[in-house]
Amino acid sequence: MRDKQIEDLKEYKYGFSTDIESFKAPKGLNEEVIRFISNIKKEPDWLLQWRLKAFERLKVLKEPDWQKPKYPKIDYQDLYYYSAPKSFKEKPKNLEDLDPKLLETYKKLGIPLQEQKRLNGIAVDAVFDSVSVATTFKDTLTKKGIIFCSISEAIQKHPDLVKKYLGSVIPITDHFFATLNSAVFTDGSFVYIPPNVKCPMELSTYFRINASDTGQFERTLIIADKGSYVSYLEGCTAPMRDENQLHAANVELIALDDAEIKYSTVQNWYPGDKDGKGGIYNFVTKRGLCKGKNSKISWTQVETGSAITWKYPSCILKGDNSIGEFYSIAITNNHQKADTGTKMIHLGRNTKSKIISKGISAGKSDMTYRGLVDISKNASNSTNYTQCDSLLMGNKCGAHTVPYIKNKNSNSNIAHEATTSKISEDQLHYCQQRGLNQEEAVGLIVNGFCKEVLQQLPMEFAVEAQKLVGISLEGSVG
Amino acid sequence: MEQKLKTDFDKFISMSNFSNQEIKLKKEALDNFLKNGFPSRKLENWKFSDIKQIIQKNIGELTFYNDYNIKNEINDEIFIKEIEHNKIVIVNGKIERLSFEYEESDKINLTTLENFNQNPNDDNSLLSLNNSFSNKIHNILVKKNYSFKKPLIIYQITNEKVSNTNINFQLKFELEENSSIKIINLSDDNSEKNFINNLFNFNLGKNAILKNYKIDKKSNTNINYDYSSITQKENSISETFIFSSGSDYKKNEVSCNLEGQYSSAFINGIHLLSKNRHHEIRTNTNHLYENTKSYQLIKSVIDDSSKSVYQGKIYVDSKAQKTDGYQLSKAVLLNEQAEFNAKPELEIYADDVKCSHGSASGSLDDDSIFYLMSRGLDKKTAKELLINGFLLDVVEKITDEEIKKLLKSMIGLN
Numbered sequence: 034m035r036d037k038q039i040e041d042l043k044e045y046k047y048g049f050s051t052d053i054e055s056f057k058a059p060k061g062l063n064e065e066v067i068r069f070i071s072n073i074k075k076e077p078d079w080l081l082q083w084r085l086k087a088f089e090r091l092k093v094l095k096e097p098d099w100q101k102p103k104y105p106k107i108d109y110q111d112l113y114y115y116s117a118p119k120s121f122k123e124k125p126k127n128l129e130d131l132d133p134k135l136l137e138t139y140k141k142l143g144i145p146l147q148e149q150k151r152l153n154g155i156a157v158d159a160v161f162d163s164v165s166v167a168t169t170f171k172d173t174l175t176k177k178g179i180i181f182c183s184i185s186e187a188i189q190k191h192p193d194l195v196k197k198y199l200g201s202v203i204p205i206t207d208h209f210f211a212t213l214n215s216a217v218f219t220d221g222s223f224v225y226i227p228p229n230v231k232c233p234m235e236l237s238t239y240f241r242i243n244a245s246d247t248g249q250f251e252r253t254l255i256i257a258d259k260g261s262y263v264s265y266l267e268g269c270t271a272p273m274r275d276e277n278q279l280h281a282a283n284v285e286l287i288a289l290d291d292a293e294i295k296y297s298t299v300q301n302w303y304p305g306d307k308d309g310k311g312g313i314y315n316f317v318t319k320r321g322l323c324k325g326k327n328s329k330i331s332w333t334q335v336e337t338g339s340a341i342t343w344k345y346p347s348c349i350l351k352g353d354n355s356i357g358e359f360y361s362i363a364i365t366n367n368h369q370k371a372d373t374g375t376k377m378i379h380l381g382r383n384t385k386s387k388i389i390s391k392g393i394s395a396g397k398s399d400m401t402y403r404g405l406v407d408i409s410k411n412a413s414n415s416t417n418y419t420q421c422d423s424l425l426m427g428n429k430c431g432a433h434t435v436p437y438i439k440n441k442n443s444n445s446n447i448a449h450e451a452t453t454s455k456i457s458e459d460q461l462h463y464c465q466q467r468g469l470n471q472e473e474a475v476g477l478i479v480n481g482f483c484k485e486v487l488q489q490l491p492m493e494f495a496v497e498a499q500k501l502v503g504i505s506l507e508g509s510v511g
Numbered sequence: 512m513e514q515k516l517k518t519d520f521d522k523f524i525s526m527s528n529f530s531n532q533e534i535k536l537k538k539e540a541l542d543n544f545l546k547n548g549f550p551s552r553k554l555e556n557w558k559f560s561d562i563k564q565i566i567q568k569n570i571g572e573l574t575f576y577n578d579y580n581i582k583n584e585i586n587d588e589i590f591i592k593e594i595e596h597n598k599i600v601i602v603n604g605k606i607e608r609l610s611f612e613y614e615e616s617d618k619i620n621l622t623t624l625e626n627f628n629q630n631p632n633d634d635n636s637l638l639s640l641n642n643s644f645s646n647k648i649h650n651i652l653v654k655k656n657y658s659f660k661k662p663l664i665i666y667q668i669t670n671e672k673v674s675n676t677n678i679n680f681q682l683k684f685e686l687e688e689n690s691s692i693k694i695i696n697l698s699d700d701n702s703e704k705n706f707i708n709n710l711f712n713f714n715l716g717k718n719a720i721l722k723n724y725k726i727d728k729k730s731n732t733n734i735n736y737d738y739s740s741i742t743q744k745e746n747s748i749s750e751t752f753i754f755s756s757g758s759d760y761k762k763n764e765v766s767c768n769l770e771g772q773y774s775s776a777f778i779n780g781i782h783l784l785s786k787n788r789h790h791e792i793r794t795n796t797n798h799l800y801e802n803t804k805s806y807q808l809i810k811s812v813i814d815d816s817s818k819s820v821y822q823g824k825i826y827v828d829s830k831a832q833k834t835d836g837y838q839l840s841k842a843v844l845l846n847e848q849a850e851f852n853a854k855p856e857l858e859i860y861a862d863d864v865k866c867s868h869g870s871a872s873g874s875l876d877d878d879s880i881f882y883l884m885s886r887g888l889d890k891k892t893a894k895e896l897l898i899n900g901f902l903l904d905v906v907e908k909i910t911d912e913e914i915k916k917l918l919k920s921m922i923g924l925n
Contacts, residue, residue: 099555410847425862428829438853438870443844446873449855455862 058115064088067216070115074185074219077192087205087215094209101401101433102341102370104314107279114217114250170234180225181236184252187223194225198256202285202322202349211318214250214283221251221282226261226292235491237266253284257292259325264295266494277305277340282317290325290352295333297490299498302338309368309397312340319346323355323381331358332375333489335498337505340369345403347376350384350412357386360486362498364505365398365430374404374421374436379412379445388419391483395426395506401433408445415445423453424482426475426506476503512573513545519575523644527579532625540629540642547636556635559820559852560791565734565760570704574676579605579646581672589666589699593917596695597663602670604678604707605646611663618657624648624683628712637736641710645679653690655716662693662914667709669702669733676705683712684721686747691720693911695918700731700758709737715747717771722911724752724918727761734760745771752909753780754922755790766795769803769831779908780809781922782842784817784849791820794838798831809840810905811872812898816848821855823868829860836864842872843901899924 058069067088071081096107174181180191188195205215222238238253257263267284280302286294296319305312315338321330332346342365348357359375377386386406394400402421423432434451456478464474480487483502487495520541524534549563550556566573583602590598600608611619627648629639653659669678686692700707713721721741735758741749753763767776780792796805811819825836842851855868875897883893903924909915919925 423857423859425859425864428832428861428863430862431858431860433859434855434857434868436853436855436870438851438855438872440842440844440851440872443847443849443874447871449853449870450867451855451857451869452867453857453859454865 057113060113061110062112062114062217066114070217070219073115074188076188079196080188083200083205084216087212090206091209091212091216094212096209100343101372101403102343102399104277104341107314109213112279115219173233177230177233178227179230179232180223182223184218184221184223184254187254191223191225194256195223195254198254198285198287199252200285202287202320203283203318207318210281210316211283214252214281214318218250218252218283221253222255223253224255224263224265226257226263228258229260230258231261232263235264235266237268239268249278249280249282251282253282254287255285255294255296256287257289257294257328259289260291262293264491265297266491267296267298268301277312277314279314280317280339284317284319284346286319286321286330288321288323288325288328288330288355291327292325293329293331294321295331296321296346297333297494299335299490299494299501300338300342301501304338304367304369305340307367309340312369313338315339315342315344317344319344320349321347321357322349323352323357323384325355326352326381327354328352329356329358331356331360331489333360333486334362334373335486335490335501336361336363336371336373337501339371342369342371342373345374345376347378348386349378349380350386350415351380353381354383355381356384359386359388359390360489361390362393362483362486362502363391363400363402364393364502365395365400366505367396367398369396369398371399372401372403374402376405377407377417378405379408379415379417382411382413382415384412384415386415386417388417388421389485390419390421391486392421392423392432393426393479393482393506394423394430394432397429399431399433401435402451403435403437405437405439406447406449407437407439408442408447410441412442413444415442417445417447417449419447419449419451421451422482423451424479425453425455475506479503479506512548515572516541516545516575520643522576527646529647530625536627536629537643540639543629543639544636544643547639550636556793556822559822559854560760560762560789562637562734562736562760562762565789566706569732569734569759570675570706572675573706575644577604577644577673577676577678581605583607583670583672589668591664591697591917593920594662594913596661597659599663599665599682600668601666601680602668603673603702604680606649609649613661614659615657618654620652620654622650622652624650627681635738637708638710638738640677641679641681641708644677645681645710648681648683650683650685652685653687653692655687656689657687658691659693662695662911664695664697666697666699668699669705669707671702673705674703677708678705679708679710681710681712683714685714686716686719686721688716689718690716691722693722693914694724695914696723696725698727698729698735698757700729700733703732706734707736709735711737711739713739713741713749715741715743715749715774717745717747719744719747721747721749722914723750724754724909724914725763726754726918726921727757728754728921729757731757732759734758736762736764738764739766741765741767741776743767743769743771743774743776746773747771748774749776750910751776751778752905752918753778753792754783754918755780755792756783758788758790759786760789762791762793764793764795766797767805768797768799769805770799772800772802774800775804775806777805777908778807779905780807781902781905782809782811782813782819783902783922784812784819785814786817787815788817789820790818791822793822795824796826796836798825798827798834798836800828800831802833803831804835805837807838807840808905808908810902811840811842811851812845812902813842813849813851814845816846816850818850818852820852821870822853824856824858825866825868827857827859827861827864827866832861832863834861834864834866836866838868840868840870841901843875843898844872845875
């Protein structure tokens with residue numbers, strides 16, 4: 034049974050591409066293309082100006098090169114910055130109007146778009162190439178006053194909210210990829226939770242890159258107003274293609290007084306084949322701002338896909354007593370490379386942060402944890418606890434830990450621990466003695482190693498993630 | 512600055528008697544330094560201590576010319592009386608006395624180096640600066656199977672004759688198979704506002720043992736950079752202890768290459784800082800062969816508006832299976848203005864290894880202070896006792912009993 038399951042899963046099962054005619058912006062990155070995107074989305078003038086300002090800034094910025102995984106130079110003029118299924122020129126009003134091929138794609142991916150068929154109570158916003166295709170469960174959410182829609186829709190319907198918060202955490206003057214996103218972002222999700230509302234269900238976005246030569250630049254903006262709570266999930270897949278594709282998303286979270294945001298990612302972009310050909314460059318900027326007092330932002334990520342993962346979901350703990358958390362599992366196999374971690378910037382008093390990072394590298398892959406903990410002068414009584422463990426399988430892979438620790442406050446405490454080791458022979462022996470074969474034993478031990486992080490995921494995701502952890506490591510032992 | 516460097520260099524060469532080969536190498540080194548200039552925060556290794564800016568701010572214009580023809584008097588009173596020892600006395604970058612009175616002279620070979628290694632990588636231009644302006648480089652070779660009977664104390668003195676000057680000094684030790692040496696490196700700075708740039712090279716043969724204790728205690732306004740490069744063959748042991756406290760700015764850098772199996776490197780350090788001092792320790796342990804071991808323990812006590820930095824890197828090559836690497840840095844911040852920065856780094860390419868690091872920083876534990884006070888100590892004494900114990904942990908790692916006793920009394924820990 035398990036063998037078959039493994040056989041099925043060994044290949045990247047989301048690697049198919051859907052034959053849907055797409056409507057694209059002309060290739061290249063220039064003012065025309067930005068105007069084109071803005072125009073087609075019927076954006077107000079202030080947003081176009083905002084994009085153009087970002088583009089001006091982009092011209093003077095240099096692509097960063099301090100990261101560990103090096104990649105061939107990306108020709109930004111040789112990419113499509115906008116691609117949408119052709120039937121989307123007029124956005125469908127309801128699910129029946131959707132292109133059946135598209136529905137089929139999501140069915141294959143296991144994304145429940147048709148509400149009636151769904152069992153799990155998750156509201157989904159699905160993004161196909163550049164545009165958001167459908168959002169489910171709208172009615173239930175609207176009753177509570179929750180806004181959950183694509184960002185393009187939010188720009189039209191809730192311009193005040195968007196204008197107030199867009200770019201307030203990741204300004205257009207940020208680093209290269211974030212600014213690129215600001216200039217050309219196409220779609221993404223928008224969430225607003227009104228004061229004192231606990232969102233009754235998990236909100237979820239599913240990203241898919243379909244067309245070739247396209248970059249995906251979504252922008253997600255989540256605002257949790259005073260005393261509210263939301264849990265948000267993000268999943269991603271892409272077809273198998275020989276060339277590398279760029280994914281440079283921006284995610285901004287804002288938590289006001291007493292609000293809590295939980296953001297979980299299961300990232301399974303196409304990692305490239307066994308020889309490291311193809312795969313997604315996942316250069317994402319994720320940043321959360323604990324703006325109000327007693328607010329909390331928690332990032333959980335399971336990173337198994339992408340040729341190169343390069344991201345640092347961060348928390349800016351501005352409000353007094355605010356809390357930032359980061360739980361991460363990153364797995365690299367074959368020729369995958371990851372440089373990931375977090376930044377915890379303590380600005381307010383009594384702020385707390387916790388970082389648990391588990392890295393597993395196998396095959397010829399390379400994994401780096403890079404993190405920053407910065408406690409500023411005014412952040413009295415703040416604490417941070419960091420634990421990053423790495424597991425190595427074989428001697429052709431690498432595992433690195435590069436934490437930056439800055440303490441400018443004598444009343445604050447920082448503790449950091451890191452270990453690197455391999456799976457202990459004793460544990461393996463014990464499991465095998467009790468009848469598990471080697472792969473099962475490794476799977477069990479690795480799952481135990483990751484448990485602290487897996488526990489943080491919402492139920493449905495935890496099961497998927499657990500499987501993913503096992504699959505990602507297939508063939509890496511023995 | 513470029514013009515100044517060139518004219519000072521020409522003057523320096525014309526006043527000294529270097530061989531053509533040396534002049535050629537020194538020129539190359541100068542060109543390399545001119546190309547890169549002083550390291551700034553743009554370089555990862557200098558991120559927390561921008562020496563370019565620090566020199567500009569605290570010294571301003573530097574003179575690179577240093578007259579090694581001046582003879583400096585040595586006052587015998589500065590010598591340590593507690594233990595019998597061999598001496599090297601360096602005044603303003605020039606070796607004034609070299610005496611191995613307690614050793615068998617045929618077991619030690621003293622030479623000057625005609626060929627010195629150029630700085631292989633560009634990320635540390637200070638080594639190039641050192642190569643171009645340092646005086647004749649002495650090489651101390653300890654012959655096979657010979658162990659030093661008494662410790663060697665290197666007195667590094669600067670006097671009031673120099674100021675706003677860059678002083679470069681370089682020394683090399685070669686330890687042949689089964690040999691051993693104990694070195695205490697004492698800084699005795701009586702000058703103001705100089706930039707002192709030291710480079711020590713150690714080559715350890717099979718089974719060789721190096722114990723190296725570096726003490727910077729005397730309060731002074733100099734900017735000090737000290738680089739030790741240690742290369743180790745099979746079964747060799749190196750032990751480095753750093754006490755860093757007196758200079759306004761100090762960066763100690765220790766780089767260990769563990770090239771032979773069963774070789775091990777221990778680096779322990781203390782930062783005891785006050786006023787607005789800024790000290791950094793950077794360790795770089797490269798495990799390049801199987802079954803090697805390294806251990807680092809760095810503790811900082813930071814008062815007033817001083818700043819302590821620890822950057823430590825453990826690199827494990829894919830060949831270096833069964834590596835054991837451990838690194839711990841701890842800091843106590845005593846004042847609101849104090850700052851501690853750390854970057855403990857692991858870069859690992861082999862799977863059968865045991866590597867870990869830890870770093871913690873914060874204030875003195877209130878519970879512990881309360882405990883001591885409830886037993887009748889006043890707050891000040893309680894704090895002192897805790898700090899004493901905190902730092903003593905590092906001093907106790909010193910393996911040579913005689914030297915441990917000496918250093919404890921020098922530092923004032925007991």
